[in-house]
Amino acid sequence: MTDLSNSTLVDLIKGIKKKDFTSEEVTKSFIKNSEKSDKLNTYITKCFDQALISAKKFDKKKDHKGLLSGVPIAVKDLFCTKDVKTTAGSKILNNFVPTYESTVTKKLWSEGAFLLGKLNCDEFAMGSSNETSFFGNVTNPFGDKLVPGGSSGGSASALAANLTPATIGTDTGGSIRQPASFTGTVGLKPTYGRCSRWGIVAFASSLDQAGPMTKTVEDCALLLQCISGYDPNDSTSIDIKVDNFSSDLTEKVKGLTIGIPKEYRIENMPVEIDELWKKGINFLKDAGVIIKDISLPHTMYALPAYYIVAPAEASSNLARYDGVKYGHRSKGKNLIEMYENTRSEGFGDEVKRRILIGTYVLSSGYYEAYYLKAQKVRQLIKQDFDNSFKSVDAILTPSTPSSSFKMGEKEGDPVSMYLNDIFTVPVNLAGLPAISVPSGYDKKKLPLGLQLIGKPFDEQTILNLSLALQKRINFKRNVKIWWK
């Protein structure tokens, strides 16, 4: 029998529906891989026994309804899952078991999927290398000691190592697209408001979005369709019709105009990335797309603005982790000391750094100079995109300024770490949809991705363009299993 864990999500669902194989067989193949994956450190919580029970139960059912019928899916440990520990990669939630299910995961289960496990991530999704997790680094299957990117690093590694057929992550400044790029997988951040944030541990509320991470563009379209939709419990989710991303998916993109922003050609960018970008442009030309040079003049201010807005919101969002109601609590002689000890012990360094930055930029006397100014910059960045989208249908850029790097390489140099998000962050500030498509390798034989940025709620166009790219690039994920 062929290794089912190698299959795409779409093929697995098809196979299960046609009874070529059972849900149990599929589940077992991913559990088998997962059980031998400890060196990758992708799982925080394994739900294998329950997944097998669900699979067997599924196989006994007569009708296999649902878009995701019979597939096990492991998700980032930022999604609250009912009765299953949810940590956000933090010690402060080490013992937290929600009594509720996030809207996005609930949607997965209602389409017939079931939970395989909870995947490692940077603490509270703050990081670009998965090195800030309380549960340790995740390793990139492309090589020992290599980071998988972050913050959805556990998700990206698990996907690339065939531990789960697909997964969902969250993206606040690139946390889906950057790890997808580092692991040769597809990752899409939907338009802000496309998916509900209800039940997702919040990092920066105005930037956070859940999104699919998959092996192929087809899988991505299917998973996006399953998790999209208005949620009255999330006041920032938008009541707009969800297209049938999957059945409307087409590689016929002839006549579309793609913008190439000159500001994304940054200094010291590896030659391979520039070449990859050119390659992408040529492939799209080949598909009949018109290429247009555009300018997004405020791009250079995106990263600084992001590192004000995101920490500001985080400093407030994380105030609830105080040891009073749930999660880790340290002892203290009085309330203040209990707070101090709980938060000192419960949060890691990167989270503390961002809480401090966020508290600082919101403080009276600094608010106008930092937070308010950053919000103005944010408006300008959004305007840049709005202006460009008057003449182009989507924008093509590299996903990251480099490929995966060694663990510890950027330790003690947060700014160099933050620079990793330079191409992804503007998209979050503008609330736009964007996808990273695996597009090639650098000379270290590490995968690289290209990013397509779309108009608000026009995920379909970037999915179609991605499909056209995928067909022409014919990317092969050369993962050698070294970790067993």
Add this chain to the structure above:
Amino acid sequence: MPEKIFDYFIKGEKSKWEVVIGLEVHAQVLSKSKLFSSSSTKFGAEPNTQVSLVDSAFPGMLPVINQFCIEQSVKTGLGLKAKINLYSVFDRKNYFYADLPQGYQISQYKYPIVGEGEVTLDMPYGTKKIGIERLHLEQDAGKSIHDLDPENSLIDLNRSGVALMEIVSKPDLRSPNEVNVYVKKLRSIMRYLGTCDGNMQEGSLRADVNVSVRKVGEKQFGTRCEIKNLNSIKFMQMAIEHEAKRQVELLENNKRIDQETRLFDANNNTTRSMRSKEDAHDYRYFPDPDLLPLRLEQSLIDKLKKQLPELPDEKKERFIKEHNLSAYEANILVSEKEISDYYEEVVKKSDKKLASNWLTGDLFAVLNKNNLSISQFPISANNLSLLINMISSGKISGRIAKEVFELMQKKNENPEKIVETKGLLQQSDPKELEKIIINVISNNKDKVEQYKSGKEKLFSFFVGQVMKLSGGKANPQLVNKILKNKLK
């Protein structure tokens, strides 16, 4: 009523001081569920039984605005003749406390839902308009209980997330009594509107009071101190009086007032410093990214405006114009919605002036004596109107009416029935009365002589004798008339 002159000043050793007061009233929105969750707001439930995942700030929980609370605050704004802002923003006010689960309070900072308005006070020295600066919506915190357990503080989150309207006045108040009238007027308006029950015992209405003093005639405001969280009008008045005196004393001794937040201690009637301006919290306000700015449609405001009930000021005008009541009477009758409702029920079937007299006189006396509210008053409006009608039709005298009124309170009996069974109907038959009068005259010949020789004061003596013989039932007007004739 003769107009008095405003005379609340603090007399120091050296000068006469004026007290300047501004109020921040926290009024709980009358609503079934909380501002951002569907938990119940019912008072008096077991601790922590009305708490949702949102109220207790579980990870990933998001606030969703309760549209009803929005409409309640718009109505209140309209009742305060205030500008309703079509655009307002919810902000986070960040601070740590054990009974604040989110670590921030959702409030409105730069863009409140209601802007400037005014409240009219009826003072003995005339009407006075108090400016409203703004009204904004915010969540209440939970409750910390420090005295139930020797080791731990306990937290009750039932109040956590309950909607409050913070109504900020301009510094237009000048005396504890004006504060008293202002708070009562605010409460009255909100009770008419049904937007706040105004129940101070249950904490539905609390206030922070800003106090400063300045020499009479001075234009500049003095440095103010804020006295936090006063939950009765009496405490507000006591706190203001004490605080004003404290400030005057400092200033007259050439000391400086520090702008600070103070707490009132009702046990020894003093205020003490809670925190100075330097120690003031930096709340790090910023717009709550979980909530979009609130945009109201003008059509909603127009709709709510049309639905507004008649408010105390308009009702008062109507009572003066249509019922011929004095401003004083009308004011008393409209002060509480329940009282005006009762009055209007009574006058549906009886004389307006008499009804007003009975309500503001005898009825209020009973309420005050027994510390009752009008809803607890035993006599129904219908029965009171029957009683009044018997007076105006001459069936019973005013004196008998008072007797019947006493009896009615025992079990809200029909006054006509009481009069009938007790035989209290007024004696209005002239022939019968004449008999009694002749009897009185013949038994008091000496007094009649005295009267006729000019001692006219004795007339009331004869009336009294007639009333006595009639058992109090004689029609006084007729008695007067016949007596005068007979004594000619």
